[in-house]
Amino acid sequence: MRYLRNPNIFLRVVFLLLIIIIPIYLLVFVIIHTSGIILHKEIAGSMESRINSYSELLDSEINHVAKLKTEYLYDEDxxxxxxxxxxxxxxxxxxALxxxxxxxxxxxxxxRIVENVQVYIPNIQKTIGIMSYSAPMSEEEMAMIREVNTDHSPKIISWHDQLIMALYDPPNSGARTNFYFKIELSPSLLIDSLMKITAKEDGRFYLMDKAGSWLLSNASASEQKSQHTIQAFLSNSSQxxxxxxxxxxLDNDNYxxxxxxxNYxxxxxxxxxxxxxxxxxxxxYSQLFWILFAISIALVFAYSQRIYLLIHxxxxxMVRALRKVEDGxxxxxxxHSKQDEFQYVYGQFNMMVSRLxxxxxEVYEQRIHTQQAELKQLQSQINPHFLYNTMFVLHRMAASYGLTDVTRFTDYLGKYFLFLTRTGSSEICLLDExxxxxxxxxxxKIRFSDRIEVIWPELPDSFQTVRVPRMIIQPLLENAYKYALEKKLRKGILRVTAAAADDGCLRIHIEDNGEYLEEQTLQRLVSSLDEGAMNQETTGLVNVHRRLQLYFAAGAGLSFDRSEWNGLKITIQIPHREEKEHEHKHVPSVDCG
Incomplete structure (x- = not known):
């Protein structure tokens, strides 16, 4: 912890690297060790299961041969x-023969394991084989069959380099034996069958009787000297x-x-x-783990040295230079001589100091420019007032001559310019807007006559006193006239709707039936709100969107979509908020209505 609290970044980086690497390697070591134990058990269980299966298959095959022999005991011939x-x-x-x-x-x-079958019938003094006859069975061979079948269970014995499965039919009431069955098993077929066990591992297999009188294996001739080790291992384990x-x-190698x-x-x-x-x-994997661990530690120190030269x-x-700037x-x-990020940082630092x-x-010059701007603003307010007064004189002259249309037109223009001359506040009631x-x-309407139909609703009472930035609706209407409706010779539609949504916001929709809105243009309008694009068509729209977001929050602003007539649909979202006293308490109030 003392190293972690050290103000030197370099020492903390080195210590953190060691803290990260060492637990990871300890975890990997535990995983490898645990995996070895699990793998050992899994391999042992898998091999034991496979061997049990093959042992059961061998017993099944021997049982099949025994059952066949039993059926032949009652053969009519x-x-x-x-x-x-x-x-x-x-x-x-x-x-019959x-x-x-x-x-x-x-x-x-x-x-699958029988190589030859013979039946010796003492009554006719013939040994009947597969499609052949031979001389009578020797006394030694008959004695062997009688000896190994005293318990009437199938047994595999080695006799004169043959694997014999001897089955004996005992006589009744002390009579002499009617026949002797001799079944010779094929060692090669047994070995081929058992080779499937070690096909994947390329190991050895050994099949032997419990007495150790015979043994089958796929071991080479040079490996036969290890068979006494196998017999000792099997004898001790199987007990x-x-x-x-x-x-x-086996052969000085671990297996x-x-x-x-x-038992069958x-x-x-x-x-x-x-x-x-x-x-x-x-x-x-274990050896590689320790090698990688040593390499990792060496790399940590080499990497730390490189970090010191490149970064620290x-x-x-940079820290020394910033402290000098702090002192004035x-x-x-x-x-910085190297072509890396620090060259850029140093360059920006030099530019920052120069800019400071x-x-x-420039601060002193800015004060003079501010005074000049205030003077120009005063002059700009005088001109609209003069224009409004002139329009009022024109309105009275038209009324005195009985020019109704001119009177109405000048009245609208007078009110329009009167609204523009109210520069005392940057915000107004939504009803005034x-x-x-x-x-x-x-x-x-006077300009376009009956070419364009305008649909206006009533503004909801709950939103009439909401204060909003000036000029947020008229620029959108101007955009609709200029780019969507100006070229229509008839049946133009401009519809404005306003409704309160469930979330308490007011949504004002401005829709037109312009026929010139392409999909590419609509997508450019949508992206302009996020990217702040400024061009001839979107400057006013983006300006309104930005002012709404600055005044209210990120949730307010504009959104674009297609209208039901395939034209443009602009939606203004305004949160329900009566006043912003904490931000505008010094701004003169404006009456609504």
Whole structure:
């Protein structure tokens, strides 16, 4: 906090950079560490789930083979050959053998892991294979089948480099065995099926029986020496849990392994993936984090030094110069050699100091100019009064000669100029402004005869005493006559409406049926209110809009739209406010009505 309160901006910038960077990196470190733990659990759970699925598929396939064998126990041809073959003729026996051989072919084709199926029938001393016959089964082979089927469950054993799924049909009442089923599984098909587990990770898998008598793996020949490590890992792990995961070392390399054991097929499946492949990216991210952290700290100090040269030192020069100006020394000129923002700031500072020197001399001249302006204003007030008095004499002369139209016209002109000569106040009652606008349209009616129809409503009583700036309606009417109605030879319409809105504001709408309002012109009028555009057509409109906003607030002013006759529609929005005593208490009041 002492550094943050230091008046030196440079030290505060350096300290703030460190305050910003260090918590961010601490947060990133926590995120990486937490992500590693979560990733480890997710990968372990995913691998364990996949291995369980493949283990269940293997059990399902073995169960399918066992069920097929059970169905074949009651095959008519097998029962006939194993029991009553002596009573069969040679043709019947041969036909039964051929049918049974074809059924064994179907047995093999119905499974994805069976390589060969054989049935030995002692009654006929023949071993029936797939579309073939062979010599009787040896005593050693029959003893193997009887030995592994004592609990009547399917088992996979290794016998003479073969994977045998031995299924035994026990004799009844101590009789001799009627037949022996021998199902040979294909190691290559099993390996191909299990390769799908490690297709993405490019790891190793191991399938073995719980006794460790056989093992299938996709490991290369050079990796076979690690199989005793696999057997030890599986033996220790599978005793406590049916499935799980852990770390193991194979060929001096760390692996992450997940396993699943099956009590049905008495097998265990293990998948081992190299640690560098599973968690290598996370380790690289951790290393990159510390490298980036060290680089960031170095960059902070390098950046701070650069800030000092580019910003802090020029700011110190500027501060010293401003203090001299504060003491009244205006003979200062700053120089900056680099082409950057400070060159502009120094240049503007030099211009400011030069301008201050000039303003000191101009103040005295301004007082003299003010006196001259007051004299000219007095002269400008005399001329309108003379014009009004002359118009009044002309009005009496026309009345004395009975010239009705001239009398009415001069009366309107007299009232018009009388309104203009009231220069004592910059604000008037809305009713006076309203009546002045009516007089202006009456003068224009005499000019345009019946070419233009003017529609005027009554001004709402609640807004008659509202004080407004002078000349806010007549310039808008003049704009409508000049740009919309002057060229119309007949059926011109100028409508003025006034109504109080729900928000308490008065909205005065001035609409015409001019045919010359293009969309581009309307958009230019709308944008002129925001941009303050000043040109021949919009100077008066923008002037009225600005005066309303200065007098009332930003909510007051003009808005433009299309009228129902496709001409221009101008809306004047005036807030309901009786007086502004706190701003105009010294201004002479003007009677309304």
């Amino acid at each position: 097998l029962q006939m050959l194993s029991t009553v073959s002596i009573t069969l003729t040679n043709y019947e026996r041969l036909s 051929n049918r049974l051989s074809r059924k064994l072919q179907l047995f093999k084709d119905s499974s 406590s849990r049916i499935s799980g995961f852990g770390n193991l070392n 992450f392994g997940a396993y699943s054991s099956s 097929s008495n097998t265990t499946l293990l998948v081992a993936v190299p640690d560098r492949q599973v968690f290598g990216l996370l380790h690289r 030192r020029p700011l110190q020069v 020394d205006y003979n200062i000129y700053l120089r 020197r000039e303003l000191i001399h 309203w009546n002045h606008a009516i007089i202006y349209t009456e003068i224009q």
